[in-house]
Amino acid sequence: MVKQLHTKKDILNILSVIRDPEIPVVTIEEMGMLRDVLVKDNVVEVILTPTYTGCPAMGIIEHDIKMMLDIAGIADAKVTLVYDPAWTTDWMSDVAKEKLKNYGIAPPLHSSCNHEVFSTNIIECPHCQSKNTAMISRFGSTACKSLFQCNDCKEPFEYFKCH
């Protein structure tokens, strides 16, 4: 006899602990990457959206999801990547942004600042809150970040680009 063992809520609960492998202070839920969970005839499908198209963390996240569900006794879960609608940093929760800042990464501004390619936005230093900062490199250790330096406390820091 087959019975409904896990509800969507149970599964979201299980998945809520999975962290972003590249920024381990935030979870995939807080990042806005976990879009939905579908439970049908006891088959679980997790809907994920990638942050950046080439984000190498996606494979690890998919693996983590399957592993967590497997431990909880849910075998053969399916992870589906959806591109529509496209992820934006606006989906990142305020909690996540605060965590990023405490971790030393300046959180993204609102995505309406997408013209930041031309670097006119003021990015606050996550260490001393100074607004007197300068971009060192548009590109950093991962596709989603650029490198800045604070002119007051002199510390370098990463900025999570709005997207």
Added chain:
Amino acid sequence: MTEQQALYKYCLRLGDNALIQSYRLSEWCSNAPILEEDLALTNFALDMTGRAQALLSYAGKLDGNNKTDDDLAYKRGERDFYNLLITEQPNGGFAHTIARLLYTSTFEYFFYTELLHSADATLAAIAAKTIKEIKYHKAHATDWVLRLGDGTEESHYRMQQGIDSLWMFTGEMFETGEADALLRDKNIAVDLGAVKSKWQASIAAVLAEATLALPKDEYMQTGSLQGVHTEYLGHILTEMQYLQRAYPEAIW
């Protein structure tokens, strides 16, 4: 050709452009003139690998033979690749690579801006994702063309060389085939005529500001729409597909 076959070919072309460009840009890893540039070019390569993955996965679904993005990247022969010839050309010097990036990223910027309105929801969604990244590629290439073009005598010379020698590969970007015509009717494919005039105006403006001469239209290279390539693609695939050919179905 059915609509599905046309869409399959369309996705392969876009996916192959991203994949092969990514391969070339990756060759700059640890070889760029400065560390920041190493980061920038490899970041772009990563964006393009991601774009290729999205497009080839979609192509695999359309094909109906359960092909994955990896199958399409690693198990296809040279004649079945549809990437533009410009993407497979060797990197040359830094200015040469920047000239190519200016041509391709400007093209992709206008192309994917149009693709946002595609009647195909998946293509439109991939465009929405990728356009944000292309903006960075275009801004970066433009910055360097201005800096090198309007720089020293030597940098100006090298930049002009890059701009001139790759010009003959730019005509291909606006070529259309049977698949384009079929998909244009369904509002799925982009109107390349509209992209062409925007591309020309944008390139002319950047080159003028960089004190570089706009090359004259002479013979334009062609072939990739039929899967006919320069000798370089074969060499790329030899290396890229080596593992899957030597150890079929190897996984890690």
